[in-house]
Amino acid sequence: MERILLGHGSGGKLMYQLIREYFVPKFGMKALNDSAVLAGLNKGKMAFTTDSYVVSPIFFPGGNIGELAVYGTVNDLSMVGARPLYLTTGLILEEGFPLADLKRILISMSAAAEKAGVKIVAGDTKVVNKGKADGIFINTSGVGVIASGVDISPLKVKPSDKVILSGPVGNHGISIIAERNGLTFNPPVVSDTAPLSGLVGKMLRKTKKIHAMRDPTRGGLATTLKEIALDSGYCIMLEEEAIPVPPGVRGACELLGLDPLYVANEGILIAIVSDEAADTVLRVMKADPVGREARIVGEVQKTPSGMVLLKTAIGGTRIVEMLSGDQLPRIC
Amino acid sequence: MERILLGHGSGGKLMYQLIREYFVPKFGMKALNDSAVLAGLNKGKMAFTTDSYVVSPIFFPGGNIGELAVYGTVNDLSMVGARPLYLTTGLILEEGFPLADLKRILISMSAAAEKAGVKIVAGDTKVVNKGKADGIFINTSGVGVIASGVDISPLKVKPSDKVILSGPVGNHGISIIAERNGLTFNPPVVSDTAPLSGLVGKMLRKTKKIHAMRDPTRGGLATTLKEIALDSGYCIMLEEEAIPVPPGVRGACELLGLDPLYVANEGILIAIVSDEAADTVLRVMKADPVGREARIVGEVQKTPSGMVLLKTAIGGTRIVEMLSGDQLPRIC
Numbered sequence: 118m119e120r121i122l123l124g125h126g127s128g129g130k131l132m133y134q135l136i137r138e139y140f141v142p143k144f145g146m147k148a149l150n151d152s153a154v155l156a157g158l159n160k161g162k163m164a165f166t167t168d169s170y171v172v173s174p175i176f177f178p179g180g181n182i183g184e185l186a187v188y189g190t191v192n193d194l195s196m197v198g199a200r201p202l203y204l205t206t207g208l209i210l211e212e213g214f215p216l217a218d219l220k221r222i223l224i225s226m227s228a229a230a231e232k233a234g235v236k237i238v239a240g241d242t243k244v245v246n247k248g249k250a251d252g253i254f255i256n257t258s259g260v261g262v263i264a265s266g267v268d269i270s271p272l273k274v275k276p277s278d279k280v281i282l283s284g285p286v287g288n289h290g291i292s293i294i295a296e297r298n299g300l301t302f303n304p305p306v307v308s309d310t311a312p313l314s315g316l317v318g319k320m321l322r323k324t325k326k327i328h329a330m331r332d333p334t335r336g337g338l339a340t341t342l343k344e345i346a347l348d349s350g351y352c353i354m355l356e357e358e359a360i361p362v363p364p365g366v367r368g369a370c371e372l373l374g375l376d377p378l379y380v381a382n383e384g385i386l387i388a389i390v391s392d393e394a395a396d397t398v399l400r401v402m403k404a405d406p407v408g409r410e411a412r413i414v415g416e417v418q419k420t421p422s423g424m425v426l427l428k429t430a431i432g433g434t435r436i437v438e439m440l441s442g443d444q445l446p447r448i449c
Numbered sequence: 450m451e452r453i454l455l456g457h458g459s460g461g462k463l464m465y466q467l468i469r470e471y472f473v474p475k476f477g478m479k480a481l482n483d484s485a486v487l488a489g490l491n492k493g494k495m496a497f498t499t500d501s502y503v504v505s506p507i508f509f510p511g512g513n514i515g516e517l518a519v520y521g522t523v524n525d526l527s528m529v530g531a532r533p534l535y536l537t538t539g540l541i542l543e544e545g546f547p548l549a550d551l552k553r554i555l556i557s558m559s560a561a562a563e564k565a566g567v568k569i570v571a572g573d574t575k576v577v578n579k580g581k582a583d584g585i586f587i588n589t590s591g592v593g594v595i596a597s598g599v600d601i602s603p604l605k606v607k608p609s610d611k612v613i614l615s616g617p618v619g620n621h622g623i624s625i626i627a628e629r630n631g632l633t634f635n636p637p638v639v640s641d642t643a644p645l646s647g648l649v650g651k652m653l654r655k656t657k658k659i660h661a662m663r664d665p666t667r668g669g670l671a672t673t674l675k676e677i678a679l680d681s682g683y684c685i686m687l688e689e690e691a692i693p694v695p696p697g698v699r700g701a702c703e704l705l706g707l708d709p710l711y712v713a714n715e716g717i718l719i720a721i722v723s724d725e726a727a728d729t730v731l732r733v734m735k736a737d738p739v740g741r742e743a744r745i746v747g748e749v750q751k752t753p754s755g756m757v758l759l760k761t762a763i764g765g766t767r768i769v770e771m772l773s774g775d776q777l778p779r780i781c
Binding site for chain 2: 123124126127128129130131132133151152153154155156158162163164165166167168169170171173193194196197199203205206207208209238239240241243244245246248249250251254256258260263334335336337340344379381438439440441442445446447448
């Protein structure tokens with residue numbers, strides 16, 4: 118089996134061949150420039166983001182580190198209302214990493230970019246000695262344009278706003294834990310990794326009254342909403358019964374002692390939307406395959422400031438805090 | 450000593466505190482958004498680049514991984530004639546990494562960004578288990594704007610163009626090898642890591658007749674020129690005696706059996722400039738501290754196509770190839 122050598126990262130002939138053979142054709146690049154030169158963006162605002170992916174294992178039910186790296190960064194751009202346009206990718210490879218796995222990952226990055234409507238325009242590859250990394254780490258950075266009139270920020274959140282969740286929680290995190298520990302659940306749990314750019318585009322074409330958006334990845338729904346509550350200074354009141362938890366996720370969480378509200382997701386979003394626009398947004402979301410299970414799961418209240426509260430199924434109210442400690446390391 | 454925990458990367462409270470305490474103040478950020486929202490760029494072309502830094506050791510004579518990560522990406526943007534504006538940074542930390550080292554690195558990233566005239570606008574932090582990375586890896590990605598009329602590409606290189614080198618070769622690579630192996634050289638060898646954005650700005654304000662530019666990092670001057678020769682289809686003829694090799698670098702290379710033309714640099718550039726503009730460009734470069742040792746080291750010839758030739762000091766001619774294998778892994 119062909120494997121990555123230290124020389125693949127030394128800037129010499131081996132790296133030149135690797136790039137020519139693997140990257141240039143798969144990403145549709147024409148040349149090897151360190152920097153991509155791009156047509157200017159429009160005069161509106163732009164968004165710029167970065168994320169490194171260290172997920173373990175690199176192949177998991179429903180996806181792999183490559184498409185996760187593309188969708189994750191596309192989604193970060195989407196969450197500020199940007200239309201994602203261009204990505205870069207920086208690979209850190211461990212000496213000895215199988216070239217066949219690299220090829221498989223690059224192919225799925227290329228397919229994911231096409232699905233999400235973005236171009237991968239520049240890349241970088243480093244190789245570290247065996248034992249100094251864990252197979253492959255991928256950074257993706259992205260830029261996008263924000264249409265005029267779009268202004269999404271937790272600071273715009275107001276009391277009476279509705280909290281819309283686009284789909285069920287916990288699938289990504291549980292799929293990773295299952296693969297890591299050799300568990301299978303019935304029904305099987307598959308990562309929800311998906312691009313949210315199409316869905317968000319439709320939502321923003323319908324209304325500009327989307328105040329805040331976030332994809333609840335690391336830390337899960339709970340941590341993400343707590344951050345929004347802190348940034349906005351208002352309270353988010355959730356209805357536990359409204360939050361969809363798939364049976365496989367619920368079963369796995371019970372078995373493993375996890376709370377689905379803290380499990381990572383990779384293909385859902387939370388939108389905090391003005392009361393009068395909520396029904397319209399919900400309708401648009403349900404018409405898109407990625408948002409077909411969208412529903413209102415809570416609303417914003419004036420007080421208690423900075424808190425997330427959960428009305429439980431049995432009629433109590435629970436305080437929801439951020440994730441503490443390391444429930445699920447290397448989930449993305 | 451305080452150290453990085455797995456929980457610092459889990460998206461929860463520890464990470465929130467780490468970002469609030471370390472990143473937000475040092476990079477002058479106001480909030481914690483995954484994506485930075487930026488004012489639109491002008492209507493001209495833009496450049497977009499990425500690089501991951503895995504240099505070992507992370508602290509070395511003349512610099513550290515943090516400033517290297519800022520300058521390296523600034524320089525990649527500069528090499529296509531862009532004015533660097535914004536950077537993102539993605540950190541991969543190994544569990545147990547000392548927080549004091551992280552702080553020192555972030556402070557020097559912040560200082561480097563200021564020196565290079567760029568803003569670090571978004572970041573990401575991942576933590577992997579002890580033994581699954583090597584302390585710290587840093588990705589930086591950057592965007593910049595390209596002034597109208599600037600068009601820098603190896604495809605524009607023409608016979609009779611002059612090859613200008615901005616400073617002496619080999620300092621970065623030898624400083625890393627020295628630190629890695631506990632060697633000291635006399636005179637001491639210190640990394641040349643520096644931002645080239647100021648120098649390039651001055652060159653481009655003076656003339657648009659700069660055809661190609663590259664910073665000869667991994668693979669050194671030889672590999673970089675060979676890539677330009679291949680891309681342009683012409684021959685680059687170098688004068689060995691014109692290429693400045695500092696005494697410490699020369700001594701170290703003799704001792705270690707290295708060729709200074711293949712040793713990595715982090716603060717010099719090669720500009721391939723039309724014959725009639727060469728003297729003007731050289732004058733501008735020599736007036737800048739980063740380019741004060743600039744000189745013409747060769748010229749472009751029609752044939753033999755795609756080759757780099759070196760006229761040696763003793764009157765012979767040597768074929769210069771790309772770096773083969775892994776002379777110096779983890780140099781940047």
